Amino acid sequence: MNQKQLLRPVADAAALAAPLANFNTADAVEFLNTLELTRAAETLAALPLPRAVKMLEAPELHRSGELVAALPPARAAALLGLMADDRATDIVHELDEEERARLIPLLGTDARQAIQKLLSYPPNTAGALMTTEYVAVPASWTVAQTLQYIRQVERTRETVYAIYVLEPASQQLQQVVTMRRLITGLPEESILDVAQVNPPVTVDALMDQEEVVRLIRRHDLLAIPVVDDQQQMLGIVTVDDVLDALIEESTEDAHKFGGMEALDKPYMQIGFFEMLRKRAGWLSVLFLGEMLTASAMQHYEDELARAVVLTLFIPLIMSSGGNSGSQATSLLIRSLALRELRLRDWWKVALREVPTGMVLGAILGCLAIVRIVIWQLGGLHDYGEHWILLAITIGAALVGIVTFGSLSGSMLPFILKRLGFDPASASAPFVATLVDVTGLVIYFSIAAMILHGTLL
């Protein structure tokens, strides 16, 4: 917004903000999302500060970084300063270097330090998710003192339902008190009398967000404290941040499993070229991998020329390997993510997948044989004089390929995890590519064995 716009009469600002007056925050956010960027920024600037803060804090607001960048710097800094630190940091994350350099010096000292500290944690860690706006009291306080303190600071804290009790001398986290227990305590009781019996569950700032979600869920918490090596508190991760992180992660995993780079924006808001870039990369890699199938086929060109009938079943056989692999991979990705299985359990899985794959392959093999028999005897197609041997070849190849698909699909997430990658980087197309090349080799080897001396 330029100087001229800033000097526009107030009536104009009021007109912009007017349509939002009767909306609740969520509806107002949705309305803002539909506006063109400049207009959305002008509307946001025209709103009362507390309203604008609430809207910027909503996880469903799109383009929050661009919006803040489009605001007059003083306004933007005022909003960031009033926002929860963790959300303000998310927005600063989206700004480019120049915009950051312009805005950060305008922030108050407290907000600036908090945001700079939070910016230093890598994305998808407890540190990056946490807020520094929690309630902490010394262990020497009473229930009444604590309640009185909470009444004063309530508006500036992300949650007041978990109260962190610090050892007065060392400032180490000693106990956690829930609001439920606090309000049932007698006013003159020590805060420690209403504290939980178990030592607090804590995480360190570099813990992966997936693990943080798991701990919050496991211990049924509304917030989990983040501590440093000295057990001093750095911040808390609240359950609503976890909910957002979980949804974001589900989306990322779905995109990756679909065989592309994860998008961080809604479908319609990604530019055409960015969308191409996110999809073309993996698609090309898979394509180059899949080129090995052409090499494999070239290797068997003579056999193909002699027995064209073999080619008829190539797509059928190859896709079955890919499908069984994709099933196994999706199963194991989730089991590893939910910690139902650990890395060392790989052999238990392998021991299960081999017989499972063999039975599944046998089922498909029978279907294929039935199909060939019906078409041949029903006169729908003539597979040549050796059609019985051909049917046996297809059946046997399916057992081999589905077993191989199930086994390699299930082992891939373990291998990725062992190599230090996220098992969720394994995608259905990747498994299919992996299985396709080997599938062709299995098919032609079995054909060579069974059809040697007849068709081949």
Add this chain to the structure above:
Amino acid sequence: MNQKQLLRPVADAAALAAPLANFNTADAVEFLNTLELTRAAETLAALPLPRAVKMLEAPELHRSGELVAALPPARAAALLGLMADDRATDIVHELDEEERARLIPLLGTDARQAIQKLLSYPPNTAGALMTTEYVAVPASWTVAQTLQYIRQVERTRETVYAIYVLEPASQQLQQVVTMRRLITGLPEESILDVAQVNPPVTVDALMDQEEVVRLIRRHDLLAIPVVDDQQQMLGIVTVDDVLDALIEESTEDAHKFGGMEALDKPYMQIGFFEMLRKRAGWLSVLFLGEMLTASAMQHYEDELARAVVLTLFIPLIMSSGGNSGSQATSLLIRSLALRELRLRDWWKVALREVPTGMVLGAILGCLAIVRIVIWQLGGLHDYGEHWILLAITIGAALVGIVTFGSLSGSMLPFILKRLGFDPASASAPFVATLVDVTGLVIYFSIAAMILHGTLL
């Protein structure tokens, strides 16, 4: 457990419970998961009631239904009665008819009625997720009265952080008060003075859990009230139930996208035959669909016999269609789930996917042409005298197939939604199958056009 076991000396029970004494609930649950069923049930029976209740309420406890069924009925009923209604209902859901008939009459009237009511809602709805243990007070009360009431009932309520204010005469939900605001209110103030300004966000009992998650997240709530047509409260869905539902749903969606029926138990706990059943069904359906590729190939058998060189690229071309389709499907499934797009936006997506698919196809087409040129000129393989026309055929086929793959992959979730199915039922293997058959037809049609008079 039989009569003899029930009469065993108490020392034995103490011995069973001993290893759990120093564990927190989450660790104790993990330990119980590792025990063999009978032993786990005996351990659970030996624990003090409040401890056993906490463990049964933990979402990470496996086999909770089987454990309850294995307990002495009186003990099982006592535990169910003390548990949160929603978790107790989850467990009753897992019991068979006979076990339910044995246990439900043993429950106290309140618990029995609550559980029977909750059992009547279909799975994955707000009704099935909700608990009836919330805090409701009449609008005529003061802040002090409300706080005093909460202190009394706190232990029997799933959350006390949202307080539901009912219109005294009609019992309709009038306002919601958060605990934060309640403790900052003056004792003699009316409860309505600290209530939220906006009318409460409510859901009806049959709303899908995905929509409930979205609303809780959208309005940043710790719990959402479930109401009937008369705005009378039926229960609340809390954020931790939503977290569990979300994780469960992510797993189900991942399994479905991998091309199988969703599993409801961890990988290692599914029996061999159940696992086969969950996987064989879809695998067979896909296989039957993929059989159409064999029919398509049979149709082109003459062309194949004349130009075996065409078969070399079949796996490469088909997989590219499947991969681009799988990318588009995973993108759109998430966008629809997150409500970034609605059903009526299908044409906007189609208008984007066609040019995107064409460019992606052109990129892969160029890679393929380069590959053929290098192999031919480098003397690595001889594609015959018409190799230039062949390269053009492959390139053009890739543009057609990748465009078709992107378009049909992106439209499939819309079509499923329109037909009333969950868009997440679309799977990568399903899209691949859909694209494979059409891909072959596109390939051979383009080949017939370009190679007519030369190779064909």
